[in-house]
Amino acid sequence: xxxxxxxxxxxxxxxxxxxxxxxxxxxxxxxxxxxxxxxxxxxxxxxxxxxxxxxxxxxxxxxxxxxxxxxxxxxxxxxxxxxxxxxxxxxxxxxxxxxxxxxxxxxxxxxxxxxxxxxxxxxxxxxxxxxxxxxxxxxxxxxxxxxxxxxxxxxxxxxxxxxxxxxxxxxxxxxxxxxxxxxxxxxxxxxxxxxxxxxxxxxxxxxxxxxxxxxxxxxxxxxxxxxxxxxxxxxxxxxxxxxxxxxxxxxxxxxxxxxxxxxxxxxxxxxxxxxxxxxxxxxxxxxxxxxxxxxxxxxxxxxxxxxxxxxxxxxxxxxxxxxxxxxxxxxxxxxxxxxxxxxxxxxxxxxxxxxxxxxxxxxxxxxxxxxxxxxxxxxxxxxxxxxxxxxxxxxxxxxxxxxxxxxxxx
Amino acid sequence: xxxxxxxxxxxxxxxxxxxxxxxxxxxxxxxxxxxxxxxxxxxxxxxxxxxxxxxxxxxxxxxxxxxxxxxxxxxxxxxxxxxxxxxxxxxxxxxxxxxxxxxxxxxxxxxxxxxxxxxxxxxxxxxxxxxxxxxxxxxxxxxxxxxxxxxxxxxxxxxxxxxxxxxxxxxxxxxxxxxxxxxxxxxxxxxxxxxxxxxxxxxxxxxxxxxxxxxxxxxxxxxxxxxxxxxxxxxxxxxxxxxxxxxxxxxxxxxxxxxxxxxxxxxxxxxxxxxxxxxxxxxxxxxxxxxxxxxxxxxxxxxxxxxxxxxxxxxxxxxxxxxxxxxxxxxxxxxxxxxxxxxxxxxxxxxxxxxxxxxx
Numbered sequence: 087x088x089x090x091x092x093x094x095x096x097x098x099x100x101x102x103x104x105x106x107x108x109x110x111x112x113x114x115x116x117x118x119x120x121x122x123x124x125x126x127x128x129x130x131x132x133x134x135x136x137x138x139x140x141x142x143x144x145x146x147x148x149x150x151x152x153x154x155x156x157x158x159x160x161x162x163x164x165x166x167x168x169x170x171x172x173x174x175x176x177x178x179x180x181x182x183x184x185x186x187x188x189x190x191x192x193x194x195x196x197x198x199x200x201x202x203x204x205x206x207x208x209x210x211x212x213x214x215x216x217x218x219x220x221x222x223x224x225x226x227x228x229x230x231x232x233x234x235x236x237x238x239x240x241x242x243x244x245x246x247x248x249x250x251x252x253x254x255x256x257x258x259x260x261x262x263x264x265x266x267x268x269x270x271x272x273x274x275x276x277x278x279x280x281x282x283x284x285x286x287x288x289x290x291x292x293x294x295x296x297x298x299x300x301x302x303x304x305x306x307x308x309x310x311x312x313x314x315x316x317x318x319x320x321x322x323x324x325x326x327x328x329x330x331x332x333x334x335x336x337x338x339x340x341x342x343x344x345x346x347x348x349x350x351x352x353x354x355x356x357x358x359x360x361x362x363x364x365x366x367x368x369x370x371x372x373x374x375x376x377x378x379x380x381x382x383x384x385x386x387x388x389x390x391x392x393x394x395x396x397x398x399x400x401x402x403x404x405x406x407x408x409x410x411x412x413x414x415x416x417x418x419x420x421x422x423x424x425x426x427x428x429x430x431x432x433x434x435x436x437x438x439x440x441x442x443x444x445x446x447x448x449x450x451x452x453x454x455x456x457x458x459x460x461x462x463x464x465x466x467x468x469x470x471x472x473x474x475x476x477x478x479x480x481x482x483x484x485x486x487x488x489x490x491x492x493x494x495x496x
Numbered sequence: 497x498x499x500x501x502x503x504x505x506x507x508x509x510x511x512x513x514x515x516x517x518x519x520x521x522x523x524x525x526x527x528x529x530x531x532x533x534x535x536x537x538x539x540x541x542x543x544x545x546x547x548x549x550x551x552x553x554x555x556x557x558x559x560x561x562x563x564x565x566x567x568x569x570x571x572x573x574x575x576x577x578x579x580x581x582x583x584x585x586x587x588x589x590x591x592x593x594x595x596x597x598x599x600x601x602x603x604x605x606x607x608x609x610x611x612x613x614x615x616x617x618x619x620x621x622x623x624x625x626x627x628x629x630x631x632x633x634x635x636x637x638x639x640x641x642x643x644x645x646x647x648x649x650x651x652x653x654x655x656x657x658x659x660x661x662x663x664x665x666x667x668x669x670x671x672x673x674x675x676x677x678x679x680x681x682x683x684x685x686x687x688x689x690x691x692x693x694x695x696x697x698x699x700x701x702x703x704x705x706x707x708x709x710x711x712x713x714x715x716x717x718x719x720x721x722x723x724x725x726x727x728x729x730x731x732x733x734x735x736x737x738x739x740x741x742x743x744x745x746x747x748x749x750x751x752x753x754x755x756x757x758x759x760x761x762x763x764x765x766x767x768x769x770x771x772x773x774x775x776x777x778x779x780x781x782x783x784x785x786x787x788x789x790x791x792x793x794x795x796x797x798x799x800x801x802x803x804x805x806x807x808x809x810x811x812x813x814x815x816x817x818x819x820x821x822x823x824x825x826x827x828x829x830x831x832x833x834x835x836x837x838x839x840x841x842x843x844x845x846x847x848x849x850x851x852x853x854x855x856x
Contacts (some may be wrong), residue, residue: 125556126558127559128557128558131557134599135556135597137607138597138602138606139594141606141610144610144614157554160554161559163540164556164559164560165558165559165560165563166679171520171574172560172562172572174564174570176551197760225600234570235518236518237514237515237569238515238516238517238518241530283655352729375567377515468518469517470516470517471518472515472516472517
C-alpha cells in the first residue's frame, strides 16, 4: 500500500489504461496550483430536506434513517466543491440499512447486558471492544470507497492489524479498569455483618486506588492514543495514484492536549473548587441556592461550548496541515475563535427553537470547517487515473465494509 | 413513444467522467426512446444508457448535479437550474419525497405532522409500547434487574437496618394483614380478586441525603429506610401501611421496568430528532420524560394505595400526617418547598396528593 511513498514513479502501480499511462509525466515538473474548497449548501433548503427526513424516520420508527442518511450525505457532497467540482456519494441505502440494523442490535444488547448482570456486562463490553476497531475500519472503507470526485473513487487502505494496534493505547487502561472493577466489586453481596462491612470497605478503597491509577493512565495516554488513531486514518486515504501520509511527531499531540487542558479543563477544575467554596455558604441560606445552581450549570455548559470546538478546530488544523501525498499538500486554517462563537450560537438557537435550528447549524458548521481547508496540487489532474477497476472494491475487506455499510460520524 | 418525441430536442452540454481518468470530457446529453445518450464533443463517440439503470440526482436549489451511469461513469453539471430544466424537458420526474422537500408549504406540513407525531408518541405511543414490552418480559428478567439494582443500592447508599427484628416483623405483619383484608373486601364486592403481586420487604439504614424514604424496584423488592419507620411507627403506624401500599402499586403496575423502557424510548426518539448534534441537548428530553412519566406513575400508585386503605378499613387521611411531617422536616433542613419547576419534579405537588388522600 505504500508504493506511492517509496517508489520514484507514483504511476508505476496503476492499472495501465494505455493512452493515459503513456501520456503521464512526472508531477514534479508542473507548477503548484491551489485547489480551493467551497461549500454552497443552504440552511433553509437543508431544513426542508431534514424535516421530511425526520417525518419519514418517525413514521417508520427509525427504519428510514439509512435512507435519510444517504440523502443528507448526497446533499452535503453535492455542495462541497473541490476546485469547482462537487464530491459524489455512491452509497446504496439497502447495504447501509443492514449495517444500521446490526449496529443497533449490537448497541441494544450491550445496553441490556450491563443491566442484566455484571458478568454479562463485562463480556458484552469486551466483545464490543474486540469488534470496534474492525467495525471502525470497515466504516471508513465504506465511506471512502463510496466517495468520488471527478468520477474517481477515494479509498482507505489501512490494514486490520494496524487498526487494532491504533486502539491499543485506549484499550489497555480501559480494559484494566473494567476488569478490576468487576473482580473487586462485581460479586459483592450486601454486607450484613461488621466483618463483611470491613471487607467491603477495603475492597472499595482498593477499587478507588485502581480506578485512580487507570484514570490517570487514560488521561496521560490520551494524546498518544489520538496520535495513533489519526496516523492510522491519515496514512490510509488514497485517490487515484495518490496515497496520503501524516508526518506528525506524537509530541505535537501532547502539545495540543496540554493546551486544551489549560484552556478548557482548568476552568472546569476551578469551577469545582469554586463550588466547593460556595456550596457550604448556601447551606444555611436556601434563597441563594438557585443562583449557585445556575452558576455551576453555566460553568458546565461553558466547558462544553468552549473546550469542545477549541479542541476540534486545533485538531483539524494540526492533522490536516500535516497530511500530504506525493502530489498534494493539505492545510487547514480554522480559527478556533470562529468555531467557538459559531458553536455557542448554534447551541443557543437550537435550544431556543427546540432543535428546529439544527439543520441550519449543520450547514453553517460544515461551511466553516470545510472552507478553512485547502489543497496545493503539483501536477496535472487531467492525467490522473484510477488505481482500481471501478465498481469493484480492491480488497476483500472493502467488500466486508460494503456489506456492513457502516458509516460513523459526519 | 410520446415522451421520446417531445424530448428529442432537449440537449444538455455537460461533463462526462469515464471512471478511469480524472479528466472531464465535454458531452452533449439527451434522452430518447427510454435511453440516455451521450455524444462526446471531442471525438463524436456515442454512449447509451438505459434510463432505469442511471442513478439520477434529486432536484435541489443548491449544489451541482451528478448522475451515476452504469459501468462507473459520471455525468456532471455545475449549474443545477440548467440541469433541472433539461431533466424536466426530457420527461424525468421528481420523486414524491423530492417534491415535498422542495415545497415550503409541504415542508411546513411535515413540521406540523412531526410535532403531532412526537406529541402522540410521547403521550400514548411510548407508554403503550412499554406496556406491551413489560407484558412480554419474562418475570425472571425483571427479578434479575431488580436484584441488580438492590445490590447497587446496598453497595453505594444503604447499610443494614438498625431496627429491632421484632419491629420489622410487626410492620411486615401489619401490612400483610391489610392486604388480606383488602383482598377479601374486593372479592366480596365482586371487583375481581386480583392477587397482589409478590413482594419482598427490606429495611435499610440510609444516609442523610435519602432521609425518610421508601422505594420499589423492578421485580417486587420494596425498600424502607429506618428514618421513615422512626418518623411514623410510634404515632401513625397506619401511614406506614399506606406508604407500603403506594410502593406495592409501583410493583403491581411494573413502574420500575416501564420507567427504564420509557426513558430509553424517549432518549431514542430525541436522538432521532436531535441526533449526533449534541448528547447534552438530546439528554434534556429524556430527563424531562423521566420526571413527567414518573409523576403519572406516582398518581397511579396513589390511587392503588387509597383503594387498598379503604378496603382494609384504614382512613386514607392518615397519610396527611406523613405529608405534614415530611414538610416540617424539609423546612427544618432549610430547603425551600418548590425550588425547581414542576416539570422536573418527580412527584406531584404535596398539595395535590394531600387533597387526594384527605378527600372523604
